[in-house]
Amino acid sequence: MPVEDRQRVSDAPRATDGSEWEVFVRETSTDPMRHVGSVTAETWDIAYEQAATLFSFTAEDLWLCPADAVHRFTPSTLDEAATAAGD
Amino acid sequence: MISVSKLLCGLDAEGDGLRYDAANESDKEQISEKKQRRPVVVWNTTRGCNLYCEHCYASACDSGADGEFSTREGKRLLDDLADYGVPVVLFSGGEPLVRSDLVDLVDYAADVGLRPVLSTNGTLITAERAQQLADAGLAYAGISVDGMAETNDHFRGQDGAFDAAVRGIEHCLDAGLKTGLRYTITQHNRDDLRDIVDLLADTGLDRFCFYHLAYGGRGADISDTDLSTAERREAVREVCDLTRAYHEDGHEIETLLVGNYADAGYITEYARREMSEERARTVRRYLETNGGDPAGERVADIDYQGNVHLNQFWQSYSLGNVRDRSFGAIWEDDSNPLVNALRSRDDRLQGRCTDCQYADICKGGSPLRSLAIHDDPFAPDPQCYLTPDERAPDTGGLQPTNAD
Ligand code: SF4
Numbered sequence: 001m002p003v004e005d006r007q008r009v010s011d012a013p014r015a016t017d018g019s020e021w022e023v024f025v026r027e028t029s030t031d032p033m034r035h036v037g038s039v040t041a042e043t044w045d046i047a048y049e050q051a052a053t054l055f056s057f058t059a060e061d062l063w064l065c066p067a068d069a070v071h072r073f074t075p076s077t078l079d080e081a082a083t084a085a086g087d
Numbered sequence: 088m089i090s091v092s093k094l095l096c097g098l099d100a101e102g103d104g105l106r107y108d109a110a111n112e113s114d115k116e117q118i119s120e121k122k123q124r125r126p127v128v129v130w131n132t133t134r135g136c137n138l139y140c141e142h143c144y145a146s147a148c149d150s151g152a153d154g155e156f157s158t159r160e161g162k163r164l165l166d167d168l169a170d171y172g173v174p175v176v177l178f179s180g181g182e183p184l185v186r187s188d189l190v191d192l193v194d195y196a197a198d199v200g201l202r203p204v205l206s207t208n209g210t211l212i213t214a215e216r217a218q219q220l221a222d223a224g225l226a227y228a229g230i231s232v233d234g235m236a237e238t239n240d241h242f243r244g245q246d247g248a249f250d251a252a253v254r255g256i257e258h259c260l261d262a263g264l265k266t267g268l269r270y271t272i273t274q275h276n277r278d279d280l281r282d283i284v285d286l287l288a289d290t291g292l293d294r295f296c297f298y299h300l301a302y303g304g305r306g307a308d309i310s311d312t313d314l315s316t317a318e319r320r321e322a323v324r325e326v327c328d329l330t331r332a333y334h335e336d337g338h339e340i341e342t343l344l345v346g347n348y349a350d351a352g353y354i355t356e357y358a359r360r361e362m363s364e365e366r367a368r369t370v371r372r373y374l375e376t377n378g379g380d381p382a383g384e385r386v387a388d389i390d391y392q393g394n395v396h397l398n399q400f401w402q403s404y405s406l407g408n409v410r411d412r413s414f415g416a417i418w419e420d421d422s423n424p425l426v427n428a429l430r431s432r433d434d435r436l437q438g439r440c441t442d443c444q445y446a447d448i449c450k451g452g453s454p455l456r457s458l459a460i461h462d463d464p465f466a467p468d469p470q471c472y473l474t475p476d477e478r479a480p481d482t483g484g485l486q487p488t489n490a491d
Contacts, residue, residue: 009410012154014392016134020405027424036423037406038394053462054404058424072411078163078393079410 001075003085009072010081015040020067021047025059038067088296089350089377091326091342094370095358096334098341126387126418127175128168129206129399132161132192134391136182138208138243151181154392158188162195164389164409169199171415175226176201179399181391184211190219197224205229206269209255210248217255217262228259229296231269234276235283242275253290260291267294267341273312277322281329284340288333293340297326299347299470302459303400310459316472323350323472327357348379348452349471352445356477371448379450383429387418397429401455428465429454435465442479 014020018040024033036055041047047064055062073085092098134152156164168176176196183189184207196203205220209230220228233242236249243249259266268287272280284295300313314322323344330342344350351374359367378385381398388396394405395417406426407417421427428435432450436443440451451457452468460469 012392012410013152014154014394014405014408016152016392020394025424034422036425037404039405040403050403053458054425054464057428057463057465074411076410076412078160078167080157080160082410 005075006073006085007075007077007079007082008085009074009076009079010083011068012079012081014038014067018042019047021051022065022067022070023047023051023055024061024063024065025055026061027058028060033061033063089344089348089354089374091330091344091354092334092340094354094373095327095331095362095366096339098334098339124385125172125174126381126385127177128173128414129177129179129386129388130164131179131181131388131390131399132156132183132189133181133186135185136180136208137185137211138182138245138248151185152391156391156393158191161188161192164393164414165192165196165199165201167409167413167415169196169201171413171418173414174202175204177204177206177399179206182208182211184216190216190223193220193225194223197226202226207231207255208243208248208252209259210245210251212255212258214258214261217258217264221259221262221264225264227265227267229267229269230256230259231271232256232283232287233271233273234279235286238276238279253287256287256292257290265294266292267296268292269296269298271298271300272314272319272322273300273309274314274318275312277314277318280322280325284329284333288338288340294343295340296343296345297322298345299350301346301400301453302456303402313470319347319470319472320353323353324357327354327361346453347468347470347472348449349445349468349473351377351379351448352443352473352477355445356473374448377448379432379448380453382454383426387414389414397426398455425464432465436467437463437465438467439471439478440467442482443473444479444481445473 020038020040022038023036025036026033039047039050041050044064051062051064133155178189178193183205193203203225204227205225206229230252232249232252233239239249240246256266270283302310326342326344333340355367355371358370382401383397386398388399389409390396390402393409395407395409395414396402396405406423436446436451440446452471454464456468456470457466458464
Protein backbone atom coordinates (compact mmCIF):
# COMPACT_ATOMS: atom_id res chain seq x y z
CA MET A 1 0.00 0.00 0.00
CA PRO A 2 1.44 3.41 -0.90
CA VAL A 3 2.51 5.45 2.11
CA GLU A 4 0.14 8.27 1.20
CA ASP A 5 -2.90 5.96 1.48
CA ARG A 6 -2.43 5.80 5.22
CA GLN A 7 -3.06 8.53 7.71
CA ARG A 8 -1.84 8.88 11.22
CA VAL A 9 -4.59 8.38 13.81
CA SER A 10 -4.73 11.32 16.20
CA ASP A 11 -3.46 11.03 19.75
CA ALA A 12 -6.97 11.36 21.20
CA PRO A 13 -6.99 9.66 24.61
CA ARG A 14 -8.33 6.11 24.70
CA ALA A 15 -9.22 6.02 28.40
CA THR A 16 -10.39 8.52 31.00
CA ASP A 17 -10.06 6.52 34.23
CA GLY A 18 -6.44 5.41 34.07
CA SER A 19 -4.52 4.57 30.93
CA GLU A 20 -5.04 2.22 28.07
CA TRP A 21 -2.54 -0.65 27.66
CA GLU A 22 -2.17 -2.59 24.43
CA VAL A 23 -2.02 -6.33 25.11
CA PHE A 24 0.01 -8.87 23.13
CA VAL A 25 0.08 -12.62 23.68
CA ARG A 26 2.05 -15.56 22.36
CA GLU A 27 0.19 -18.84 22.73
CA THR A 28 3.09 -21.27 22.29
CA SER A 29 6.78 -20.53 22.00
CA THR A 30 6.73 -20.89 18.21
CA ASP A 31 3.67 -18.70 17.67
CA PRO A 32 3.91 -15.07 16.63
CA MET A 33 3.27 -12.38 19.22
CA ARG A 34 -0.25 -11.23 18.53
CA HIS A 35 -2.15 -8.05 19.43
CA VAL A 36 -5.36 -9.01 21.28
CA GLY A 37 -6.84 -5.64 22.26
CA SER A 38 -6.29 -3.39 25.25
CA VAL A 39 -7.12 -3.06 28.93
CA THR A 40 -7.71 0.03 31.05
CA ALA A 41 -5.66 0.36 34.25
CA GLU A 42 -3.83 2.95 36.33
CA THR A 43 -0.51 1.11 36.33
CA TRP A 44 1.27 -1.61 34.38
CA ASP A 45 0.98 -4.17 37.16
CA ILE A 46 -2.81 -3.77 37.39
CA ALA A 47 -2.95 -3.91 33.60
CA TYR A 48 -0.93 -7.13 33.75
CA GLU A 49 -3.32 -8.63 36.32
CA GLN A 50 -6.29 -7.76 34.13
CA ALA A 51 -4.75 -9.08 30.95
CA ALA A 52 -3.62 -12.25 32.72
CA THR A 53 -7.13 -13.06 33.97
CA LEU A 54 -8.42 -12.71 30.41
CA PHE A 55 -5.68 -14.54 28.51
CA SER A 56 -3.90 -16.94 30.86
CA PHE A 57 -6.15 -19.73 29.63
CA THR A 58 -4.24 -19.64 26.36
CA ALA A 59 -1.19 -17.36 26.57
CA GLU A 60 2.41 -18.23 27.40
CA ASP A 61 3.95 -14.80 26.91
CA LEU A 62 2.09 -11.61 27.63
CA TRP A 63 3.32 -8.14 26.72
CA LEU A 64 1.90 -4.74 27.56
CA CYS A 65 2.56 -1.39 25.96
CA PRO A 66 1.07 1.98 26.95
CA ALA A 67 -1.41 2.76 24.18
CA ASP A 68 -0.22 6.34 23.90
CA ALA A 69 3.27 5.08 22.99
CA VAL A 70 1.83 3.43 19.89
CA HIS A 71 1.61 5.50 16.71
CA ARG A 72 -1.08 4.11 14.45
CA PHE A 73 -1.15 4.51 10.65
CA THR A 74 -4.20 3.33 8.78
CA PRO A 75 -6.18 3.75 5.56
CA SER A 76 -9.29 4.17 7.75
CA THR A 77 -10.77 7.66 7.38
CA LEU A 78 -13.03 7.83 10.40
CA ASP A 79 -10.73 9.97 12.55
CA GLU A 80 -11.38 13.61 11.79
CA ALA A 81 -8.18 14.73 13.51
CA ALA A 82 -5.96 12.25 11.67
CA THR A 83 -2.96 13.75 9.88
CA ALA A 84 -1.04 12.77 6.78
CA ALA A 85 1.22 9.82 7.58
CA GLY A 86 4.40 11.75 6.78
CA ASP A 87 3.57 14.82 8.93
CA MET B 88 -33.05 -10.60 27.24
CA ILE B 89 -35.85 -12.94 28.13
CA SER B 90 -39.43 -11.93 27.51
CA VAL B 91 -41.46 -13.12 30.48
CA SER B 92 -44.72 -11.94 28.94
CA LYS B 93 -44.07 -13.93 25.79
CA LEU B 94 -42.98 -17.07 27.61
CA LEU B 95 -45.70 -17.13 30.25
CA CYS B 96 -48.56 -15.29 28.55
CA GLY B 97 -47.84 -15.78 24.85
CA LEU B 98 -47.61 -12.04 24.22
CA ASP B 99 -46.06 -11.47 20.83
CA ALA B 100 -44.98 -7.88 21.24
CA GLU B 101 -44.47 -5.77 18.18
CA GLY B 102 -41.11 -6.57 16.62
CA ASP B 103 -38.97 -3.72 17.85
CA GLY B 104 -35.82 -5.63 16.94
CA LEU B 105 -34.48 -4.81 20.36
CA ARG B 106 -34.17 -8.18 21.89
CA TYR B 107 -30.98 -9.95 20.98
CA ASP B 108 -33.08 -13.05 20.33
CA ALA B 109 -35.65 -11.24 18.20
CA ALA B 110 -34.43 -12.73 14.93
CA ASN B 111 -34.74 -16.25 16.20
CA GLU B 112 -38.16 -15.82 17.73
CA SER B 113 -39.64 -14.50 14.54
CA ASP B 114 -41.91 -16.69 12.43
CA LYS B 115 -40.04 -15.38 9.46
CA GLU B 116 -37.12 -17.12 7.85
CA GLN B 117 -34.58 -18.20 10.46
CA ILE B 118 -31.05 -16.95 10.17
CA SER B 119 -28.76 -19.91 9.73
CA GLU B 120 -26.62 -20.75 12.72
CA LYS B 121 -23.49 -20.78 10.65
CA LYS B 122 -23.84 -17.22 9.61
CA GLN B 123 -22.58 -14.91 12.33
CA ARG B 124 -25.49 -12.68 13.16
CA ARG B 125 -24.69 -8.99 13.32
CA PRO B 126 -24.80 -7.69 16.86
CA VAL B 127 -26.94 -4.96 18.31
CA VAL B 128 -24.44 -2.14 18.91
CA VAL B 129 -24.57 0.06 21.99
CA TRP B 130 -22.83 3.36 21.32
CA ASN B 131 -21.83 5.41 24.36
CA THR B 132 -22.06 8.75 22.61
CA THR B 133 -20.70 10.73 25.56
CA ARG B 134 -19.34 10.34 29.04
CA GLY B 135 -21.22 13.42 30.14
CA CYS B 136 -24.27 12.99 32.33
CA ASN B 137 -26.48 15.27 34.39
CA LEU B 138 -26.86 12.63 37.12
CA TYR B 139 -24.45 10.49 39.14
CA CYS B 140 -25.98 7.02 39.42
CA GLU B 141 -24.54 4.48 41.81
CA HIS B 142 -24.60 1.62 39.30
CA CYS B 143 -23.36 3.47 36.19
CA TYR B 144 -21.36 1.04 34.05
CA ALA B 145 -19.84 3.91 32.04
CA SER B 146 -18.62 5.71 35.18
CA ALA B 147 -20.16 8.85 33.72
CA CYS B 148 -19.59 12.32 35.14
CA ASP B 149 -20.79 15.86 34.53
CA SER B 150 -18.46 16.60 31.68
CA GLY B 151 -17.70 14.78 28.48
CA ALA B 152 -14.36 13.07 27.86
CA ASP B 153 -11.47 14.02 25.61
CA GLY B 154 -11.62 12.06 22.39
CA GLU B 155 -15.41 11.88 22.10
CA PHE B 156 -16.71 11.74 18.55
CA SER B 157 -17.63 14.88 16.69
CA THR B 158 -20.91 14.90 14.78
CA ARG B 159 -19.08 14.16 11.55
CA GLU B 160 -17.16 11.26 13.09
CA GLY B 161 -20.38 9.95 14.60
CA LYS B 162 -22.00 9.91 11.19
CA ARG B 163 -18.98 8.12 9.70
CA LEU B 164 -19.32 5.54 12.47
CA LEU B 165 -23.02 5.10 11.71
CA ASP B 166 -22.14 4.61 8.02
CA ASP B 167 -19.62 1.98 9.05
CA LEU B 168 -22.20 0.14 11.20
CA ALA B 169 -24.81 0.29 8.46
CA ASP B 170 -22.32 -1.02 5.87
CA TYR B 171 -21.62 -3.98 8.13
CA GLY B 172 -25.33 -4.72 8.48
CA VAL B 173 -25.78 -3.92 12.16
CA PRO B 174 -29.55 -4.06 12.77
CA VAL B 175 -29.91 -1.76 15.78
CA VAL B 176 -27.83 1.04 17.26
CA LEU B 177 -28.59 1.89 20.88
CA PHE B 178 -27.62 5.49 21.68
CA SER B 179 -26.40 5.49 25.23
CA GLY B 180 -24.01 7.45 27.45
CA GLY B 181 -23.33 8.85 29.95
CA GLU B 182 -26.59 10.54 29.12
CA PRO B 183 -27.01 10.79 25.35
CA LEU B 184 -29.38 13.76 25.63
CA VAL B 185 -26.54 15.99 26.83
CA ARG B 186 -25.27 15.81 23.24
CA SER B 187 -26.82 18.68 21.34
CA ASP B 188 -26.52 16.73 18.06
CA LEU B 189 -28.43 13.67 19.28
CA VAL B 190 -31.49 14.28 17.12
CA ASP B 191 -29.24 14.80 14.10
CA LEU B 192 -27.42 11.51 14.80
CA VAL B 193 -30.67 9.58 15.32
CA ASP B 194 -31.99 11.03 12.08
CA TYR B 195 -28.83 10.01 10.25
CA ALA B 196 -28.90 6.48 11.70
CA ALA B 197 -32.47 6.00 10.48
CA ASP B 198 -31.52 7.37 7.06
CA VAL B 199 -28.69 4.88 6.58
CA GLY B 200 -30.93 1.96 7.54
CA LEU B 201 -30.05 1.41 11.18
CA ARG B 202 -32.81 1.09 13.76
CA PRO B 203 -32.03 3.86 16.25
CA VAL B 204 -33.04 3.26 19.86
CA LEU B 205 -32.21 5.21 22.99
CA SER B 206 -31.18 4.47 26.55
CA THR B 207 -31.63 7.52 28.77
CA ASN B 208 -32.30 8.64 32.32
CA GLY B 209 -35.27 10.51 30.87
CA THR B 210 -34.77 13.68 32.90
CA LEU B 211 -33.76 15.87 29.93
CA ILE B 212 -36.64 14.83 27.67
CA THR B 213 -38.91 17.77 27.04
CA ALA B 214 -42.07 17.58 24.94
CA GLU B 215 -40.20 19.29 22.13
CA ARG B 216 -37.21 16.95 22.23
CA ALA B 217 -39.42 13.85 22.39
CA GLN B 218 -41.24 15.04 19.27
CA GLN B 219 -37.97 15.81 17.49
CA LEU B 220 -36.67 12.33 18.30
CA ALA B 221 -39.89 10.72 17.09
CA ASP B 222 -39.76 12.75 13.88
CA ALA B 223 -36.11 11.76 13.39
CA GLY B 224 -37.12 8.10 13.38
CA LEU B 225 -36.28 6.96 16.90
CA ALA B 226 -37.75 3.46 17.22
CA TYR B 227 -37.68 3.09 20.99
CA ALA B 228 -36.79 4.96 24.17
CA GLY B 229 -35.72 2.97 27.23
CA ILE B 230 -35.90 5.17 30.31
CA SER B 231 -34.13 4.25 33.54
CA VAL B 232 -36.04 4.58 36.77
CA ASP B 233 -34.67 2.60 39.69
CA GLY B 234 -37.36 2.74 42.33
CA MET B 235 -40.13 4.96 43.60
CA ALA B 236 -39.29 8.65 44.09
CA GLU B 237 -37.22 8.48 47.27
CA THR B 238 -35.27 5.35 46.30
CA ASN B 239 -34.67 6.49 42.75
CA ASP B 240 -33.49 9.98 43.68
CA HIS B 241 -31.05 8.61 46.23
CA PHE B 242 -29.72 6.07 43.72
CA ARG B 243 -29.44 8.64 40.97
CA GLY B 244 -27.86 11.28 43.15
CA GLN B 245 -30.41 14.03 42.54
CA ASP B 246 -33.69 15.15 44.13
CA GLY B 247 -36.47 15.43 41.59
CA ALA B 248 -34.89 12.92 39.18
CA PHE B 249 -37.85 10.58 39.57
CA ASP B 250 -40.45 13.24 38.72
CA ALA B 251 -38.34 14.43 35.79
CA ALA B 252 -38.00 10.87 34.44
CA VAL B 253 -41.73 10.23 34.72
CA ARG B 254 -42.36 13.49 32.87
CA GLY B 255 -39.87 12.29 30.25
CA ILE B 256 -41.80 9.04 29.89
CA GLU B 257 -45.04 10.96 29.46
CA HIS B 258 -43.50 13.22 26.82
CA CYS B 259 -42.26 10.17 24.88
CA LEU B 260 -45.66 8.49 25.04
CA ASP B 261 -47.37 11.74 23.94
CA ALA B 262 -44.99 11.93 20.97
CA GLY B 263 -46.05 8.42 19.98
CA LEU B 264 -42.66 6.88 20.81
CA LYS B 265 -42.50 3.25 21.80
CA THR B 266 -41.20 3.62 25.36
CA GLY B 267 -40.11 1.26 28.09
CA LEU B 268 -38.80 1.25 31.65
CA ARG B 269 -35.27 0.08 32.52
CA TYR B 270 -35.02 -1.00 36.13
CA THR B 271 -31.87 -2.45 37.69
CA ILE B 272 -32.91 -4.59 40.65
CA THR B 273 -30.82 -4.23 43.82
CA GLN B 274 -31.51 -4.58 47.53
CA HIS B 275 -32.38 -0.87 47.64
CA ASN B 276 -35.28 -1.04 45.24
CA ARG B 277 -36.56 -4.61 45.16
CA ASP B 278 -39.49 -3.66 47.39
CA ASP B 279 -40.54 -0.93 44.92
CA LEU B 280 -40.78 -3.24 41.94
CA ARG B 281 -44.51 -3.84 41.92
CA ASP B 282 -45.36 -0.22 42.83
CA ILE B 283 -43.31 1.14 39.95
CA VAL B 284 -45.04 -1.13 37.46
CA ASP B 285 -48.45 -0.12 38.82
CA LEU B 286 -47.59 3.58 38.73
CA LEU B 287 -46.11 3.61 35.23
CA ALA B 288 -48.68 1.25 33.74
CA ASP B 289 -51.21 3.89 34.80
CA THR B 290 -49.38 6.50 32.72
CA GLY B 291 -49.74 4.24 29.67
CA LEU B 292 -46.31 2.59 29.72
CA ASP B 293 -46.49 -1.04 28.65
CA ARG B 294 -42.89 -2.26 28.45
CA PHE B 295 -40.85 -3.07 31.54
CA CYS B 296 -37.24 -4.34 31.42
CA PHE B 297 -35.75 -5.60 34.66
CA TYR B 298 -31.96 -5.77 34.76
CA HIS B 299 -29.87 -7.90 37.06
CA LEU B 300 -26.87 -5.94 38.35
CA ALA B 301 -23.88 -6.18 36.02
CA TYR B 302 -20.48 -6.06 37.71
CA GLY B 303 -18.89 -3.42 35.49
CA GLY B 304 -18.06 0.28 36.02
CA ARG B 305 -19.60 1.61 39.25
CA GLY B 306 -21.87 -1.50 39.21
CA ALA B 307 -18.82 -3.47 40.39
CA ASP B 308 -18.37 -1.12 43.35
CA ILE B 309 -21.91 -1.73 44.59
CA SER B 310 -21.97 -5.48 44.09
CA ASP B 311 -22.54 -5.71 47.87
CA THR B 312 -26.01 -4.25 47.27
CA ASP B 313 -26.79 -7.03 44.83
CA LEU B 314 -29.61 -9.40 45.73
CA SER B 315 -28.96 -12.58 47.67
CA THR B 316 -30.02 -15.83 46.04
CA ALA B 317 -33.27 -15.90 48.02
CA GLU B 318 -34.02 -12.24 47.20
CA ARG B 319 -33.33 -12.83 43.52
CA ARG B 320 -35.68 -15.80 43.42
CA GLU B 321 -38.35 -13.70 45.07
CA ALA B 322 -37.84 -10.75 42.70
CA VAL B 323 -37.97 -12.89 39.56
CA ARG B 324 -40.99 -14.70 40.89
CA GLU B 325 -42.65 -11.34 41.45
CA VAL B 326 -41.98 -10.32 37.84
CA CYS B 327 -43.55 -13.60 36.67
CA ASP B 328 -46.53 -13.28 39.02
CA LEU B 329 -47.27 -9.65 38.21
CA THR B 330 -46.97 -10.27 34.47
CA ARG B 331 -49.55 -13.04 34.68
CA ALA B 332 -51.83 -10.97 36.94
CA TYR B 333 -51.78 -8.02 34.52
CA HIS B 334 -52.54 -10.29 31.57
CA GLU B 335 -55.35 -12.03 33.43
CA ASP B 336 -56.85 -8.56 33.97
CA GLY B 337 -56.66 -7.93 30.23
CA HIS B 338 -53.72 -5.49 30.50
CA GLU B 339 -51.10 -6.88 28.15
CA ILE B 340 -47.88 -5.39 29.48
CA GLU B 341 -44.57 -6.62 28.10
CA THR B 342 -42.04 -7.65 30.74
CA LEU B 343 -38.44 -8.66 30.17
CA LEU B 344 -35.58 -9.91 32.33
CA VAL B 345 -32.09 -8.89 31.31
CA GLY B 346 -28.58 -9.88 32.24
CA ASN B 347 -28.82 -13.26 33.97
CA TYR B 348 -29.56 -16.36 31.95
CA ALA B 349 -30.25 -18.49 35.01
CA ASP B 350 -33.62 -16.77 34.48
CA ALA B 351 -34.12 -19.18 31.57
CA GLY B 352 -34.00 -22.15 33.93
CA TYR B 353 -36.03 -20.40 36.61
CA ILE B 354 -38.86 -19.43 34.26
CA THR B 355 -39.05 -22.94 32.85
CA GLU B 356 -39.29 -24.31 36.40
CA TYR B 357 -41.85 -21.64 37.29
CA ALA B 358 -43.98 -22.60 34.29
CA ARG B 359 -43.85 -26.25 35.31
CA ARG B 360 -44.72 -25.50 38.93
CA GLU B 361 -47.33 -22.79 38.51
CA MET B 362 -48.81 -23.53 35.10
CA SER B 363 -48.37 -26.87 33.34
CA GLU B 364 -45.85 -29.34 32.02
CA GLU B 365 -46.93 -28.38 28.53
CA ARG B 366 -46.26 -24.68 29.18
CA ALA B 367 -42.83 -25.57 30.58
CA ARG B 368 -42.04 -27.48 27.38
CA THR B 369 -43.14 -24.54 25.22
CA VAL B 370 -41.07 -22.10 27.32
CA ARG B 371 -38.01 -24.29 27.00
CA ARG B 372 -38.44 -24.63 23.24
CA TYR B 373 -38.50 -20.84 22.87
CA LEU B 374 -35.47 -20.43 25.08
CA GLU B 375 -33.51 -22.96 23.05
CA THR B 376 -33.48 -20.45 20.21
CA ASN B 377 -32.36 -17.67 22.54
CA GLY B 378 -28.68 -18.43 23.03
CA GLY B 379 -27.58 -17.46 26.56
CA ASP B 380 -25.53 -14.40 27.52
CA PRO B 381 -24.97 -12.30 24.38
CA ALA B 382 -21.51 -10.81 25.24
CA GLY B 383 -19.20 -10.94 22.25
CA GLU B 384 -21.90 -12.42 20.03
CA ARG B 385 -25.26 -10.71 19.77
CA VAL B 386 -24.33 -7.44 21.45
CA ALA B 387 -21.33 -5.13 21.14
CA ASP B 388 -20.41 -1.77 22.60
CA ILE B 389 -18.47 1.18 21.25
CA ASP B 390 -17.45 3.65 23.93
CA TYR B 391 -17.21 7.43 23.64
CA GLN B 392 -13.57 7.17 22.57
CA GLY B 393 -14.19 4.51 19.93
CA ASN B 394 -13.04 1.43 21.84
CA VAL B 395 -15.05 -1.70 20.98
CA HIS B 396 -16.17 -3.85 23.92
CA LEU B 397 -17.76 -7.27 24.32
CA ASN B 398 -20.85 -5.67 25.83
CA GLN B 399 -21.78 -2.32 27.30
CA PHE B 400 -20.85 -3.27 30.88
CA TRP B 401 -17.42 -4.73 30.10
CA GLN B 402 -15.58 -1.46 29.62
CA SER B 403 -12.22 -2.54 31.07
CA TYR B 404 -11.26 -4.59 28.03
CA SER B 405 -11.39 -3.50 24.42
CA LEU B 406 -11.03 -5.50 21.20
CA GLY B 407 -9.84 -2.52 19.17
CA ASN B 408 -10.73 1.03 18.23
CA VAL B 409 -12.97 2.13 15.36
CA ARG B 410 -10.64 5.04 14.59
CA ASP B 411 -8.12 2.37 13.49
CA ARG B 412 -10.31 0.02 11.49
CA SER B 413 -13.93 -0.68 10.78
CA PHE B 414 -16.22 -2.12 13.42
CA GLY B 415 -16.93 -5.19 11.26
CA ALA B 416 -13.21 -5.90 10.84
CA ILE B 417 -12.66 -5.71 14.60
CA TRP B 418 -15.71 -7.84 15.38
CA GLU B 419 -14.88 -10.54 12.88
CA ASP B 420 -11.15 -10.72 13.67
CA ASP B 421 -10.90 -14.41 14.50
CA SER B 422 -7.32 -14.17 15.74
CA ASN B 423 -8.51 -13.11 19.20
CA PRO B 424 -8.47 -16.20 21.46
CA LEU B 425 -10.73 -14.67 24.11
CA VAL B 426 -13.45 -13.79 21.62
CA ASN B 427 -13.19 -17.23 20.04
CA ALA B 428 -13.50 -18.86 23.45
CA LEU B 429 -16.53 -16.75 24.35
CA ARG B 430 -18.18 -17.67 21.09
CA SER B 431 -17.77 -21.36 21.85
CA ARG B 432 -18.24 -21.16 25.57
CA ASP B 433 -20.40 -24.30 25.72
CA ASP B 434 -17.08 -26.17 25.52
CA ARG B 435 -15.69 -24.36 28.54
CA LEU B 436 -18.42 -24.70 31.15
CA GLN B 437 -17.12 -25.44 34.62
CA GLY B 438 -18.31 -26.49 38.07
CA ARG B 439 -22.02 -26.57 38.60
CA CYS B 440 -22.69 -25.61 34.99
CA THR B 441 -21.33 -28.94 33.77
CA ASP B 442 -24.29 -30.98 34.96
CA CYS B 443 -26.92 -28.24 34.65
CA GLN B 444 -29.93 -29.18 32.58
CA TYR B 445 -30.22 -25.55 31.47
CA ALA B 446 -26.62 -25.15 30.35
CA ASP B 447 -27.68 -25.05 26.69
CA ILE B 448 -29.96 -22.04 27.28
CA CYS B 449 -27.80 -20.26 29.89
CA LYS B 450 -24.23 -21.11 28.89
CA GLY B 451 -22.83 -20.35 32.29
CA GLY B 452 -24.37 -16.88 32.59
CA SER B 453 -22.44 -13.60 32.60
CA PRO B 454 -18.70 -13.88 31.86
CA LEU B 455 -18.19 -10.36 33.25
CA ARG B 456 -19.60 -11.25 36.68
CA SER B 457 -17.55 -14.46 36.69
CA LEU B 458 -14.48 -12.41 35.88
CA ALA B 459 -15.25 -9.88 38.64
CA ILE B 460 -15.78 -12.53 41.32
CA HIS B 461 -13.76 -15.57 40.21
CA ASP B 462 -11.07 -13.93 38.01
CA ASP B 463 -12.19 -16.31 35.28
CA PRO B 464 -14.73 -15.39 32.59
CA PHE B 465 -15.62 -19.05 32.08
CA ALA B 466 -16.44 -19.85 35.72
CA PRO B 467 -20.14 -20.22 36.62
CA ASP B 468 -22.04 -16.95 37.06
CA PRO B 469 -21.87 -16.00 40.77
CA GLN B 470 -25.45 -14.75 40.41
CA CYS B 471 -26.82 -18.19 39.47
CA TYR B 472 -29.77 -18.83 41.72
CA LEU B 473 -31.12 -22.20 40.69
CA THR B 474 -31.39 -24.87 43.40
CA PRO B 475 -29.49 -28.15 42.92
CA ASP B 476 -32.76 -29.91 42.16
CA GLU B 477 -33.75 -27.38 39.54
CA ARG B 478 -30.33 -27.48 37.98
CA ALA B 479 -29.68 -31.20 37.95
CA PRO B 480 -32.72 -33.18 39.11
CA ASP B 481 -31.21 -36.53 38.11
CA THR B 482 -28.13 -36.23 40.28
CA GLY B 483 -29.56 -33.86 42.87
CA GLY B 484 -26.96 -31.32 41.76
CA LEU B 485 -23.76 -32.70 43.19
CA GLN B 486 -21.75 -29.70 42.08
CA PRO B 487 -21.76 -26.74 44.49
CA THR B 488 -24.24 -23.99 43.86
CA ASN B 489 -24.97 -20.54 45.26
CA ALA B 490 -28.37 -21.77 46.32
CA ASP B 491 -26.83 -24.43 48.62
S1 SF4 C 1 -25.65 -23.74 36.75
FE1 SF4 C 1 -24.51 -22.55 35.20
S2 SF4 C 1 -25.54 -23.02 33.25
FE2 SF4 C 1 -26.92 -23.64 34.90
S3 SF4 C 1 -28.29 -21.90 35.26
FE3 SF4 C 1 -26.57 -21.69 36.70
S4 SF4 C 1 -25.05 -20.41 35.66
FE4 SF4 C 1 -26.49 -21.17 34.12
